[in-house]
Amino acid sequence: xxxxxxxxxxxxxxxxxxxxxxxxxxxxxxxxxxxxxxxxxxxxxxxxxxxxxxxxxxxxxxxxxxxxxxxxxxxxxxxxxxxxxxxxxxxxxxxxxxxxxxxxxxxxxxxxxxxxxxxxxxxxxxxxxxxxxxxxxxxxxxxxxxxxxxxxxxxxxxxxxxxxxxxxxxxxxxxxxxxxxxxxxxxxxxxxxxxxxxxxxxxxxxxxxxxxxxxxxxxxxxxxxxxxxxxxxxxxxxxxxx
Amino acid sequence: xxxxxxxxxxxxxxxxxxxxxxxxxxxxxxxxxxxxxxxxxxxxxx
Numbered sequence: 585x586x587x588x589x590x591x592x593x594x595x596x597x598x599x600x601x602x603x604x605x606x607x608x609x610x611x612x613x614x615x616x617x618x619x620x621x622x623x624x625x626x627x628x629x630x631x632x633x634x635x636x637x638x639x640x641x642x643x644x645x646x647x648x649x650x651x652x653x654x655x656x657x658x659x660x661x662x663x664x665x666x667x668x669x670x671x672x673x674x675x676x677x678x679x680x681x682x683x684x685x686x687x688x689x690x691x692x693x694x695x696x697x698x699x700x701x702x703x704x705x706x707x708x709x710x711x712x713x714x715x716x717x718x719x720x721x722x723x724x725x726x727x728x729x730x731x732x733x734x735x736x737x738x739x740x741x742x743x744x745x746x747x748x749x750x751x752x753x754x755x756x757x758x759x760x761x762x763x764x765x766x767x768x769x770x771x772x773x774x775x776x777x778x779x780x781x782x783x784x785x786x787x788x789x790x791x792x793x794x795x796x797x798x799x800x801x802x803x804x805x806x807x808x809x810x811x812x813x814x815x816x817x818x819x820x821x822x823x824x825x826x
Numbered sequence: 827x828x829x830x831x832x833x834x835x836x837x838x839x840x841x842x843x844x845x846x847x848x849x850x851x852x853x854x855x856x857x858x859x860x861x862x863x864x865x866x867x868x869x870x871x872x
Contacts, residue, residue, distance in 0.1 A: 602859075606852060606856070610852070613848070617841065617845070621837070621841060631833050632837055633836055635837045636836070639840055639844035639845075640840070640844075678851075679855070682847060686843065686848070689840075689843055690840040690843060693839050693843070694840065696836060697831045697833055791848075797852070798852055798855045801855040801856055801858075804862070804863065805855070805859040805861075805863075808859070808863045808865070808866040811866045812862065812865050812869055815869045816869060
């Protein structure tokens with residue numbers, strides 16, 4: 585694992601893994617969404633709106649997964665001081681924020697026909713909204729640290745502290761009364777019929793591969809920007825010395 | 827389930843939003859990566 589913290593080794597791996605993850609993710613996601621939209625039957629209670637499940641659940645999973653990736657990368661950065669771990673955390677922030685926003689918006693669209701309201705201030709929805717604000721804060725903080733030359737430990741600590749919200753989101757429907765349904769999938773058990781569960785798992789896999797590809801692309805962009813800056817600085821020093 | 831609402835309208839709105847958001851994110855990350863790598867390689871060649 586530590587071997588991949590070498591930027592050169594990482595870049596040679598990422599050069600083929602980025603398009604591979606993006607293409608396989610796009611194909612699987614497109615297939616799963618077409619399956620969910622065209623082939624899955626309407627639900628007895630939710631009717632046609634059950635199809636929103638195939639976008640809403642993967643985006644919720646990736647919204648929480650994105651922050652978990654930030655927290656794990658932040659620990660790796662704080663413990664082993666790998667700069668690549670800080671880059672990985674930064675790279676996961678924008679995609680995580682985008683999927684959290686998609687989750688909130690598709691949930692709101694689903695809530696209107698299912699609950700009769702676009703929004704309620706219950707535990708699940710509010711903690712997910714807090715996650716969106718945490719992402720926005722993390723992105724702003726990481727950009728400010730890079731621009732003003734602050735310590736990269738500051739966003740790493742913020743990433744770790746913000747991880748407190750992840751178990752709160754997960755348990756919110758158990759701890760508090762909510763319009764949101766309780767967990768349908770737990771370890772080794774599912775309350776979802778296989779007719780819905782199989783395309784849902786394919787959608788989660790497809791979106792996850794896509795997320796992995798986007799994070800790798802963001803990491804490559806951040807590394808290239810750092811290398812660009814370093815080369816410009818080196819050339820400026822060479823010009824001064826000459 | 828509230829009767830009288832066009833359920834497909836909500837489904838299509840959610841899919842359009844999710845697909846557009848995902849494609850925008852993917853396209854933006856790919857284009858910004860290529861642009862950053864091109865800028866770095868141009869400085870290297872200079």
